[in-house]
Amino acid sequence: MSSPSFRMSARRLATVASATALAAGPVALTGVSPAHATGDHGRASAVVLRTGLDVSLLNKSVNVPLAVSLNDVRAPRSAEKTTLTATLDAVDGGRPFSVLRAEVAEARATATATKAEGATTLVKARLHVPGLPLLSLIEVEQVTARATCEVGQKPFATTGMPGSVTVLGKRVALSAGGPTDVKVPGVGEVRLDLSSTRTTARTAAATALELTVSVNPAKLNVAEVDGTVTLAEATCKTPRPEVAAHPPAEPSAPPADVRPQGAAAESGLAETGGSSTTPYVVGAAVVLLAAGGGAVALARRRG
Structure with missing residues (x-):
């Protein structure tokens, strides 16, 4: 029979793994509000x-x-x-x-x-x-x-x-x-x-x-x-007419779909909004998530 502390550690590990997986997903851009207008x-x-x-x-x-x-x-x-x-x-x-x-x-x-x-x-x-x-x-x-x-x-x-x-x-x-x-x-x-x-x-x-x-x-x-x-x-x-000191920042347009020779795999990542490091981040998150799930299952069997 497992102790309550072991169950709690397993649950925390699963929670951390889930949070890591979510962090690897797309990040929403937040618009920059314009600065106060200035005039003379x-x-x-x-x-x-x-x-x-x-x-x-x-x-x-x-x-x-x-x-x-x-x-x-x-x-x-x-x-x-x-x-x-x-x-x-x-x-x-x-x-x-x-x-x-x-x-x-x-x-x-x-x-x-x-x-x-x-x-x-x-x-x-x-x-x-x-x-x-x-x-x-x-x-x-x-x-x-x-x-x-x-x-x-x-x-x-x-x-x-x-x-x-x-x-x-x-x-x-x-x-x-x-x-x-x-x-x-x-x-x-x-x-x-x-x-x-x-x-x-x-x-x-x-x-x-x-x-x-x-x-x-x-x-x-x-x-x-x-x-x-x-x-x-x-x-x-x-x-001087009143103008915004810093205009609102606008998201830049996505790069053109150019695929040079030997770069097919990386172009595929660009299409989904990821980068060349995205597979490693997602893979690490999956491993952590699997480890957390296995720990929870082991704790239940021992219980």
Whole structure:
């Protein structure tokens, strides 16, 4: 009479043999789920005024950076600003100093799934720098800048400029042929670069007017101002359409039924979905299964 432990071992052996035989069968392909879709709503920016000036007060005993931005907006979060004045503290005896005043000063930036755009408009504006509180560095009637980037379209940038501006009290005719230099003895000089536009495959940028400033009112001996001023600037970057980062994997097509000489047996295995190692795996499974069955029968006879 066999012991219960022997019966249990025989049953486990049969179970393992059956599982091995099943494992040798065809394996079902599981599809790969697509990755999360990705997209880019693009970028846009617009600014009415940006300064990068160094101001030296009281015979250069005090240096103050004049960094001012007016109506600086950026997207993808669409925004619009219309502030009309920009001021600076601590350069005029502790009193606020008016850098820019305008009747219209608008900056707008928008970005959606298909279009990004920046736009700026400046109307009847006067720009001042420390040391010249009564004389405008520049006066403009109206300047505009726009940059548009739309899916499926080539990005473009445009600017709008008047025929003339007033620089350090002098009326100056503007030319698109190159920079314009304005020099005023005893006051300083200003170089004007106008209507600058740049585009690439996905970006665009427009600057209506950029000034390179060097002001030293020697007679007043109040301040020296050096640096750059940007009026009406806009940029954009084209959105990217939403696409799947990794498309679903698809089962590859079965190989063509090519049977070279001496490969008939292997071709037969390919037709049934097996490989050259399949007979050995199946044979081992059969042996295990037979061994398990024989052990179970022997245990029953002894019982």
